[in-house]
Amino acid sequence: MEPTVRIPFSAQQQAWYEAACARLDAGRLKQLLFDLTNIHSPTGATRAASEFVAARLGAAGLRSAYKPMSERTGNVLAERRGSGGGATLLLYAPIDTHLEGDESDFPWAGPEQYADLRPEAKMVGDWVYGLGSSNPKAMVSTLVEIATALIEADVPIVGDLNVGFADGGMPVNIAARDNAGMSNGVFHLLNRGMAPDFAIIMKPWNWVYHEEPGMGWFRIDVKGTLGYAGVPRGLPAFRSSVVPAVTVIQKLEAWLIDYAERNTSGVVKPYGWIAGVRGGWPERPAFPSATTQIFLDVRINPRTTPAEVKSQFAAFIADLRAAHPDLDLDWEMYGSTPGGTTDASNWIIQSARRGWETIENAPYRDPDLLGGQTDGAALRRLGVPTARIGWPWPATGSPEPIAEGLGGMGATYVPDLMPCARKIMYAVIDTLTRSRGEMGL
Numbered sequence: 235m236e237p238t239v240r241i242p243f244s245a246q247q248q249a250w251y252e253a254a255c256a257r258l259d260a261g262r263l264k265q266l267l268f269d270l271t272n273i274h275s276p277t278g279a280t281r282a283a284s285e286f287v288a289a290r291l292g293a294a295g296l297r298s299a300y301k302p303m304s305e306r307t308g309n310v311l312a313e314r315r316g317s318g319g320g321a322t323l324l325l326y327a328p329i330d331t332h333l334e335g336d337e338s339d340f341p342w343a344g345p346e347q348y349a350d351l352r353p354e355a356k357m358v359g360d361w362v363y364g365l366g367s368s369n370p371k372a373m374v375s376t377l378v379e380i381a382t383a384l385i386e387a388d389v390p391i392v393g394d395l396n397v398g399f400a401d402g403g404m405p406v407n408i409a410a411r412d413n414a415g416m417s418n419g420v421f422h423l424l425n426r427g428m429a430p431d432f433a434i435i436m437k438p439w440n441w442v443y444h445e446e447p448g449m450g451w452f453r454i455d456v457k458g459t460l461g462y463a464g465v466p467r468g469l470p471a472f473r474s475s476v477v478p479a480v481t482v483i484q485k486l487e488a489w490l491i492d493y494a495e496r497n498t499s500g501v502v503k504p505y506g507w508i509a510g511v512r513g514g515w516p517e518r519p520a521f522p523s524a525t526t527q528i529f530l531d532v533r534i535n536p537r538t539t540p541a542e543v544k545s546q547f548a549a550f551i552a553d554l555r556a557a558h559p560d561l562d563l564d565w566e567m568y569g570s571t572p573g574g575t576t577d578a579s580n581w582i583i584q585s586a587r588r589g590w591e592t593i594e595n596a597p598y599r600d601p602d603l604l605g606g607q608t609d610g611a612a613l614r615r616l617g618v619p620t621a622r623i624g625w626p627w628p629a630t631g632s633p634e635p636i637a638e639g640l641g642g643m644g645a646t647y648v649p650d651l652m653p654c655a656r657k658i659m660y661a662v663i664d665t666l667t668r669s670r671g672e673m674g675l
Contacts, residue, residue, distance in 0.1 A: 235600050236578070238587040243664070250389045251663045255656050257383035263655075264362060264648045266290065267375040271355035271364035271644070277330040278411025279306045280401040284329055287374060287399055288312065294382040296397065301426065304412055309400040309419050311428055314385060316666060320393025321673055323582075323665045324430035324618070325380065325658070327373035327437075328403020328419070328609055331366035333642060343637065350636040350644030358633050362646045368627065369643040373436040374399050376651050380659055391666040396430055398423055403609045405449055405531070407569060416571055417612040424616055431675060432582035432665060433620040434658055435610040438627035441601035442586040444576045446611045446622060447504045448534035450543045451569030453527055454551075456482055457562040461522035476513060478561055479526040482554065483508060486530065489550045494605075497535050497543075502573065503603035504533035533605050536573030536614075544570075571607070574614030576621070581673040582665065586621035589660030593653050621661070625654040 243251060275283035284307075285300050291312040292298035298312035310329070333339045335353030340346070349356050349363035356363040362372075381397050400419030408414045458475030465472055490506035497504050508530045514523035534543050544567045551565055576583060587598045613620040629647040636645045665673065 235598070238591060238598050239579070239584045241588070247663055247667055250387065250667065251660060254384050254387040254389055254659050254663060257386040258379060258652065258655050258659070259383070260648055260652055263375055263379040263651065264357070264360065266378060267362045267367060267372055267646060267648065268355045268357050270371045270375055271362060271367040274335055274353040275330055275366070276334050277332070277402060277404045277406050278408040278414030280330050281307050284308050284310050284399065284401070287329065287378065290378055291381065291397055294378070295385040296381060301423065303401065303419065303422055307401045307411065307414065309423050310398060311423055312381070312397040314381065314391070314395040316391035316393045316395070318392070319669050320391065321431040321665055321670055321675055322394040322396055322429065323662065324396040324398055324428065324433040325377045325662070326398045326420070326433050326435045326609065326613070327377055328370045328401070329374055329399040330370065330401045330404050332404045332406060333365060335365045344639070344641065348637045348641065349634045351642035356634070360648045361632060361634065362648065363634055363636070363644055365642045365644045367644040368629070368646045369438055370403060372646045372651055376655050377436055377658070380655055380662065383659070384662060389663065389667070392669060393666040395662070395666060396428065398428055400609065405607055416569065417609045420609040420612050430618055433613050433618045434582065434586065434661060435608060435613065435620055435622050436654065436658065437606070437608050437610070437622050437624050439602065439624040440626045440654070441624065442583065442590050442598065443501060443601060443604055443622040444578045444580070444583045445500055445502060445536050445614070446573060446604060447502050447536065447607050448540065448571040448573040448611055449569070449607050450532045450534055450540055450567055452530050452532065452547055452565060452567050454482060454486070455564045456526045456528065457564070458522070458524055460524040463520045463522070475523055475526040479511065479513070479528060481558060482528060482561065482563065483511070485554055486528070490530070490532070493532065493546065497538055498603065499535055499537055500575065501601055501604055502535045503605055504535045504538070505605040506530060506532035533607060534570070534573050536575040536611070538573070540567070540570035540572055571611065572615060574611035574620070576614050576619045580619045582619050582621045582661065585661040585664045586623050586657070588664065589657040590623070592660055593657050623654060623658055625650050
């Protein structure tokens with residue numbers, strides 16, 4: 235990795251930065267996070283949470299608005315204008331949660347509804363629990379706190395500060411709610427007046443990323459015939475779809491591992507995972523299903539198009555059929571979003587790295603390879619240079635039992651957020667107290 239470009243703060247900028255950081259209030263952030271987590275906001279139904287945050291930003295001194303997309307959902311866009319002649323910087327995070335927060339989540343999200351899976355907030359010391367309290371609501375709350383502290387410190391910004399939060403940031407598609415998900419909210423904001431020169435998206439992991447993958451959703455239909463539990467095996471009129479699906483799953487898992495290795499470049503390793511298998515009727519176990527469906531998500535490197543990944547998947551299917559001519563199957567790509575990249579030498583990437591180095595007191599180094607997809611990819615694809623900045627995740631040492639694995643992304647240790655807030659504040663001061671020409675605009 236190339237060394238970070240050194241552009242030291244002036245004495246005045248350093249003073250502004252220190253004053254703004256001094257106004258960052260962990261207690262206020264914790265209370266905001268608790269209050270926001272207590273407002274349920276599943277994908278496609280974020281109106282109450284978005285209106286709450288819009289009001290909070292307005293009270294902090296920004297010109298703030300709720301941007302409806304339907305009766306039940308919408309986005310937030312707030313602005314603090316500078317004196318003029320500077321860049322517009324967007325601080326961004328999604329606001330929707332990945333799960334519904336009700337009985338429909340189970341048993342698929344785990345064996346029981348731990349504190350991090352419930353759509354009600356719980357505070358234990360410096361921990362805040364509840365569905366989405368870590369991702370996305372810790373990000374939303376931290377960015378609100380950064381904007382609030384900047385205003386309270388009375389920093390004379392030249393550029394304009396935008397703060398935006400959108401529905402649809404989760405990699406889901408909720409058909410019952412106008413097909414919400416797949417970055418539909420951030421597209422809505424960008425098509426309706428949000429026009430930043432640079433953006434910072436806050437997301438987990440303590441690195442600065444200049445690029446993120448997209449994703450491709452595939453379904454394989456393994457075919458047989460409708461069967462009956464009372465007939466013997468071997469009859470030519472009856473063929474299982476379930477048993478051959480096992481072969482497909484095993485071959486697919488091996489292919490996904492190889493795919494990730496072959497398509498790794500930059501800081502992106504595009505993992506893929508089998509997400510689920512569906513077939514038959516639980517209430518009719520006497521009748522084996524004529525079709526077993528396999529669903530998977532394959533991440534897409536920014537230097538690989540969804541069409542190229544579709545072609546790679548088609549080649550896998552062709553090889554599978556050649557090796558197992560007895561398999562009867564079909565497939566489709568039913569969802570896709572391309573990845574996005576920003577030149578690593580871009581101002582906002584370098585500024586974010588300077589902030590990282592200031593707080594970590596160490597040179598920036600090669601980050602862990604990234605497979606997580608966010609709205610940052612959409613921002614970059616639509617022409618907004620975007621840096622992704624995060625914090626150590628998942629939090630460790632929880633005093634409350636939480637779900638294994640990803641769970642509800644709902645256990646936040648608030649002190650972990652504060653170093654990230656100071657890193658982002660560095661980039662805010664660095665960017666908004668300069669003229670456009672100083673940043674190459």
